[in-house]
Amino acid sequence: GIQVEQSPPDLILQEGANSTLRCNFSDSVNNLQWFHQNPWGQLINLFYIPSGTKQNGRLSATTVATERYSLLYISSSQTTDSGVYFCAVVTQGGSEKLVFGKGMKLTVNP
């Protein structure tokens, strides 16, 4: 099946710093989503981005489908950005099944 790899696995930042999270996938995809799991365990949808670039406030994401990767940018990080970030994909011909990466833990210190 498709492999989804996220990097780096862990990241510690000071408040105000910028960061880039990367998601590599091993096959063509129809769907790619980024999620933030907050410290209370809630999964929050950040982006639905099978291709192209989107921005939402301090966050933006870019997916280059032909090269099989996606990037999540966090600018001017805040302590509330702490948590685990997941990338998840649906393969072409893979029905509606989301396959998740193992996640990246972000800690933003004040």
Place this chain on the structure above:
Amino acid sequence: DAGITQSPRHKVTETGTPVTLRCHQTENHRYMYWYRQDPGHGLRLIHYSYGVKDTDKGEVSDGYSVSRSKTEDFLLTLESATSSQTSVYFCAISEGLGTGLDEQFFGPGTRLTVL
């Protein structure tokens, strides 16, 4: 926020007992999913449903069964719980365009501990 609730939110049970988790949605979405989350594995799909009485297996379906008798409810049953089923269980929904293009939205999760 998508209207998804899960019950119970926390449960402690003993090995060998049956357990049923419920997912309820108010969005009238066609697709519903059950995932489990374990350290080092991200989320993995257990079963999903693409309509009333229509279900299919996911990546880690052994030891689990599901039922969907109404659009709004999707039940996950552990017939005889084992310690390896200790996990956090998430329900998700999607509109159901049927082309792999749907955005999925997740419920708050149920933390299950099997002693």
